[in-house]
Structure formats: structure tokens, C-alpha cells
Amino acid sequence: MCNYIYRELSCQHHYHLVESWCSKYIETERRCPPTIVSKQYWGNDICSACRERQHPSQHPWAKLIQPPAKMSPYPRQVSAQ
Template sequence: MCDYTQVEYACGHLRYTVRAWCVKYQETHKRCPANVVAIEYRLDEKCGTAFI
């Protein structure tokens, strides 16, 4: 399983960002189930403007 960070925004939406790709993904480029290893709160950001 690949390691992900769960990111929570002020609007309540969640996004999952990859922390590290697992060996299986690196070999096949097929995504496997996410393994959430951290939670990050961005309560001062709205999800629609988080990447601008």
C-alpha cells in the first residue's frame, strides 16, 4: 500500500496526497489501496483556492 496524507480544508472537504509510492505502484503504475499515515489540517484554506 502507498502512504498518503489526508488533508482537511476549512470547507470540510478532504484530499489525499501521496507521501510515498510503494514498490508495487513503481513497478506496475497501478494504484493500490491508500494507507493514511498522517492527517494535516488546513483550516485557514478553502479547498478551491488551495492550489492557486
């Protein structure tokens, strides 16, 4: 069985980190059911999704990007006068 670390963040989200792969995984590259060998609580950290919700990033270049003007499917014909 592969050994995993269970890490919980202060936002209540959690994830599993691989501490070590077992020999079966090394041979087959198929994951085993996780065996939690350590639990960690990171009380000062939040996940990136929650961080983005709390402090949305302001993209300064967004104002500079303008969508292309709507083009007609037929080219304009200019009369030669």
C-alpha cells in the same frame, strides 16, 4: 502499500496526497488502497471550488466577446442594377 497524507480544509472538503509510492506501484503503475500515515487540518484554507463560489471571478474581457451574428444557410444575392 502506498503512503498517503489526508488533508482536510476548513470548507470540510478533503483530499489525499501521496507521501510515497510503494514498490508495487513503481513496477505496475497501479494504485494501491491508500494507507493514511498523516492527517492534516488546514483551518485557514478552503478549496478552489468553494473559493470560486464565495468570490466569483469577474472576467473583464467577457463584455468584449460577442457571439457571431446568426447567418442564413444560403448566401445573399444582390441584384446588379
